[in-house]
Amino acid sequence: MPAAEIRVTLPDGSQKVLPAGATAADLAKAIGPGLAKAALAAKVNGEVRDLARPLSDGVAVEILTDKHPQALDVLRHSSAHVLATAVRQLFPHAKIGFGPPIEDGFYYDFEVPTPFTPEDLARIEAKMAEVTAADYAFVREEVNRAEAKRRFTDDPLKLERIDDLGPDEVISVYTDGPFVDLCRGPHVPSTGRIKHFRLLHAAGAYWRGDERRQMLQRIYGTAWFTKDDLEAYLRRLEEARKRDHRLLGKQLDLYSIQEDVGPGLIVWHPKGAMVNFQLRRFIEDVILERGYQLVYTPHVTREQLFLRSGHLPLYAENQFPAMAAGEGEAEDVRYRVKPMNCPMHILIYASQQRSYRDLPIRLAEIANVYRNERSGTLHGMLRVRGLSMDDAHIFLREEQIAQEIFELLDIVELVFGKTFGLAYRLDLATRPAKKLGTDATWDQAERALEDALRRRGTTYRVDHGGGAFYGPKIDVKFNDAIGREWQGATIQLDFELPERFRLEYTGADNRPHRPVMIHRAIYGTLERFVGFLIEHFAGAFPLWLSPEQVRVLPIADAQVAAARRVAEALRAAGLRVHVDDRSDTLNYKIRDAETHKVPYMAVVGQREAEAGSVAVRARGAGKKQEVLPVEEFVRRLVNEVRSRALNPLV
RNA sequence: GCUGACGUAGCUCAACUGGUAGAGCAGCGGUUUUGUAAACCGCAGGUUAAGGGUUCGAGUCCCUUCGUCAGCUCCA
Structure with missing residues (x-):
């Protein structure tokens, strides 16, 4: 009963x-x-x-209301159904694919004969408003396989999905008004609960993410519980757009990408080059203090080298095509622009006999490498074909791994944590199913990495099976000023290349041993890192990185000579300074310096010229100013640069 | 690489359905000598991405190539 x-x-x-x-x-x-x-x-x-x-x-x-974080996913998933409901009304022959919630919104994929236009999106959005106004209930039904197939006879994509469902899986369909969808749910009770949404854009997307399958048309949208949330999100998009390094890079004259040079190739203008230079200088100082040795290797090498390293068979798709041999060389000798530096650093290691006493040997090179990335993936400085890697290869004994990783994490902390004030996260990727090297080697390597992570006391996540076939790795992830996640340093163990190149060192036992290799980059590439910095700081670099650190502003022509003397004092202290001696108003000069994000303006009027002082205005600080003797100003700025302060000290 | 949209002066953008390519800012010249986010006047600036086609006539319509953007795929 x-x-x-x-x-x-x-x-x-x-x-x-x-x-x-x-x-x-x-x-x-x-x-x-x-x-x-x-x-x-x-x-x-x-x-x-x-x-x-x-x-x-x-x-x-637990009853979920709009206060619960997971309720947003439900709302967005239901919004995707509303989108599909509207599309089916306007385009009855559209075949439906998937429509999941995603971060900040949702999408739905449709198979239609012609792609959606922006005007279509406007019409669809208006139709969605009708669907939500109609307040259709979301009705769930569980059906058997045959019934499910019967309902979706006209939707081949859904039929394919049904066939993929396991025999024990419950098949459910959801109906909202005129629209029926194969869907696991859950949904909000009715379409009327969806009030604050916006369609954002449409683009092609391969069915099931497989580039060999047909391309569907995906419509992206966003949905929120309140009008304020929706507006805040749209403002966030706008904020991100204003920080876009491609826009700021042009406005601040940092770099360009030019058709005459080629896509994905960064042309560093003087101001961007200064940021690049300061970053190089910083990291080179850091690593030279830690026992690294700088090396320089050629941009092109014989193709044979990449064959031996094993790159060519696997990586050829990402390499530029081979060049013919030089005159006097056999015809079958071909050259390649290098996509990575490891083989050449390995040859330096192998150029002489190594003792266990010499290890670790740390060879570093900020080198330009070239990768033939697919044209559609290129994106400003963040995805390029010419990469300046701050690369290094460390050759060491297995028992040295833990200590070396510990020291590498110290560099990571110094650069990401201390210098740039970023909260970062470490991901440890362990052995995949298909791997090289013995389990004992992997055991030791993984244990060594974990030891180092624990000794540093930083939290980390383990990505089981996420390592490369040739070794485990640690990736550094961090968030920028507006919360977006970025990939930073990467530290990668390698058992493969020492094997391929038969690297050796002589042990205390006077017998040959095989070293382990670590590939590591701290910034990753200077292109991507500078792109990140532009967006993170919205172009307002900290003083030590700013291409132009001080702009001296004489109020009238009579103070130009005094302004030049101030600039000279600053320059003598190693600061990058410019005198704005144009015959414009002070207001104009201030505005110009602010829009160029110059950290400090030093105003020199008659009073300052007579007193040997400057009226200092910090970037973004408005009218708040401080009058300082020139020597004091210089002293403070030098201190700010030396300490790589993130915020102004004046 | 794929799908779509786009490409006009250094930058941001105009130019109705095909009918003389414009403006603001920046630049240059002059006037002004300025006290904390844009002084005033003037000048110059273009093979409308490149190439081909349709047309009496093309920035506008068609084709090809190059590039950019939004995604997909891929990735530092």
Whole structure:
């Protein structure tokens, strides 16, 4: 005999008794009318479900309202259905693909004969408003496979999906008004709960992400619980757009990419080159203090070298084509522009006998390498074909791995944490199924990496099976000033190349041993890192990196000579300074310096010229100014540069 | 590489359905000598990405190539 009542547990531990067959919506109603109205979905034993589904005895239930982070995913998933509902009304023959929630929004893929235009999007968005106004309930049904196929006879993509479902999987379909979709759910109770949404753009997307399959048309949108959230999100997009390094790079005259030179190739203008130079100088100082040795190797090498390293068979797609041999060389000798430096650094290692006492040997080179990235992937400085890697290869004994990794993480902390003030995260990627080297070697290597991570006391995540076939690695991830995640340093162990090149050192036992190799980059590439810095600082670099550090502004022509003397004093202290001696108003000069994001303006009027002082205005500080003797100003700036301060000290 | 959109002065953008390529800023010249985010007047600046085609006539329509952008795929 079925029980007449069920008992469920609420998040606060209290229990509630409901009639058998009661749904989560009933539970919300039983708790209070306010909650019933606000309820969007329910979390039953940890799984998010529709409100309309019946509860069973003994479950733990949490009613999700718009306060719950997971409710947003439900809202967005339902928004995707509303989008598809609208598209089907306007384009009845559109075949439907997938429509999941994603970070900040949702998308839905459609197979249509012609791509959507911006005008289509506007029409679809208007139709979506009708669908939400109609407030259709989302109705869930569980069906068997045959029934599911019958319902989607006209949707080949859905049929394919049904065929992929395992025999034990529950097949559910959701209906909202005129639209039926194969979908696991859950959904908000009705389309009327979706109020604040916006379609963003449409673009092609391969069916199931497979470039050999047909291309569908994907429409992206965003949805939020409140108007404020939606507007804040749109403002965030706008903020990101204003920080775009491609825009700022042009405005601040940092670099260009020119058709005459080629796509993906960065032309560093003097100001961008100064940022690049300061970063190089910094990292070179850091590593030279830590026992690294600088090397320089050629941009092109015989192709044979990359054959031996094993790159060519695997990597050829990303390499530029071979060049013919030089005059006097056999015809079959070909050259390649290098896509990486490791083989050449290995040859330096192998150029003489090495003793165990010499290890670790750390060879570093900030080198330009070239990779023939597919044209569609190029993106400003962030994805390029000419890369300046701050590369190094460390050759060491297995038992030295832990200590070396510890020291590498120290550099990571110095650069990312201390110097740039970034909160970063470390990801440890361990052995994949298909791998090189013995389990014992991997055991030791992985243990060594974990030892180092633990000794540093930093938190890290383990990506099981995420390592390369030739060794485990640690990746550094961090967030920028507006919360976006970036990939930074990478530290990669390698058992493969020492093998291929038969590298050796002589051990204390007077016998040959094989060293381990570490590939590592701290910035990654200067292109990407500078691109990141531009966006992170919105072009307002800290003093030590600023291409122009001080602009001296004489108020009238009479003070130009005094201004030049100030500039001379600054320049003598190693500061990058420019005198704006144009016959424009002070207002104009200030505006110009601000728009060029110069950290300091030093105003020299008659008073300052007579007193040997400057009126200092810091970038972005408005009218707040401080009058300082020139020597004091110089002293403070030098200190700010030396300490690589992130914020102005004046 | 794929799909779509786009490419006009150094920059940002105009030019109705094909009918004389314009403006602001920047630049240059002059006037002004300025006290904390744009002084005033003037001048110059273009093979409309490149090449081909249709047309009496092409920035505008068609084709090819190059490039950019949004994604997909790939990645430091």
